[in-house]
Amino acid sequence: MATSVFSFRATLLAGLMAASALAVAQPAPQPAPPGGPMPPPAGMAGPLPPPPGGPLAPAPMAAASVSGQVARWLVNPNGEADGLLLDNGTQIAFAPHLSADVTALAKVGDRIDATGWRAGDAGALRAQEIRANGRAVTDQPPSPGALPPPPRPLGALASMSAGGRIARVLFNDRGDAHGALLDDGTVVRFPPHVGRMIGGLLQPGAPLYVQGWGTRSPLGTGIEATRLGATQQALQEVLSGPIDPPRPGPRRRPA
Secondary structure: OHHHHHHHHHHHHHHHHHHHHHHHHOOOOOOOOOOOOOOOOOOOOOOOOOOOOOOOOOOOOEEEEEEEEEEEEEEOOOOOEEEEEEOOOOEEEOOHHHHHHHHHHOOOOOEEEEEEEEOOOOOOEEEEEEEEOOEEEEOOOOOOOOOOOOOOOOOOOEEEEEEEEEEEEEEOOOOOEEEEEEOOOOEEEOOHHHHHHOOOOOOOOOEEEEEEEEEEEOOEEEEEEEEEEOOHHHOEEOOOOOOOOOOOOOOOOOO
């Protein structure tokens, strides 16, 4: 009897040792190799493909300075000057809160010197300082902890329309088309992504018709476009959203 018990225990111990050795010999599960994401299950939509051509990389900014005579002011839809054109064709952009200071510093026909930043030759110079008539206006960042300035009084936006031929395509300091100057002096504005959408229309001398919201001021006429086209019959929506103006103001029939 003792021999049978001993034999049974020996057999059980040998089986346990064999099972343990087999478990140790099994390779550990390996993590999935790095790579692209797993495809979605059947019936589930995957992510949308990127836009054609991929995202646009921002152009590097470089310090620059320009000089010339003020040919005209460039106004935004609120009636403020936020840029100017020199007689040599150079476009200068500045912050709209500097409108009163810059337009008091120089008049059309005065010579100015401006320093700032731009991306390549196509972009506007983003002015940090403008000098004229022995004085200067500098775009200073707010001091740390300073209270924000009080809101500036802005003109009431009105429903407007305009049309004519493009005298000049307007660019921001990154070289993106974001507006057009018509031959009657109207400044048309739109976001850069709209400029890429309608790039075929933005040629000097080409016809451009626009509807949107803007103001007329002593500095000029500015419109934020909501519809654009080569003819009045071909106007297309370029901005989605409510039809009301961006800021409260009296609504008038298109001019």
